[in-house]
Amino acid sequence: MAAPAWKSLKGMRRVQAEFKHLSADIESRKFDFIQELSLAGDNLLTWQLNLHNFDNDLPGGKQLNQDLQCLHTMYDQDHIVMQIEFPKDYPHQPFFVRLVSPR
Numbered sequence: 001m002a003a004p005a006w007k008s009l010k011g012m013r014r015v016q017a018e019f020k021h022l023s024a025d026i027e028s029r030k031f032d033f034i035q036e037l038s039l040a041g042d043n044l045l046t047w048q049l050n051l052h053n054f055d056n057d058l059p060g061g062k063q064l065n066q067d068l069q070c071l072h073t074m075y076d077q078d079h080i081v082m083q084i085e086f087p088k089d090y091p092h093q094p095f096f097v098r099l100v101s102p103r
Helices: 011-027 061-075
Strands: 034-040 043-051 080-085 096-101
Touching: 011 034, 011 043
Parallel strands: none
Antiparallel strands: 034 043, 043 080, 080 096
16 A cells, blocks of 8 residues: 655645645545544644544443433533644644643
């Protein structure tokens, strides 16, 4: 399997290419558990993901789905919101993942 074309890119060009690639994968339903991918504001270095419908066959996936059902019943929210922040010198420095909701 060949390496993705964006793998040799750095910084903002790399983040932009990965965002475009992941968006296409989500649109083609490659990752059913990602409900939505967007930029936080208009900042390319900060992504927001809504996650739901985890694989019940994976350890923890079934429990996450049960927890999301409870969350939906209590707060009318059926997904997890996560934020990914990329440093300007990505991939030389790692990105940071934050759980936004529920908290």
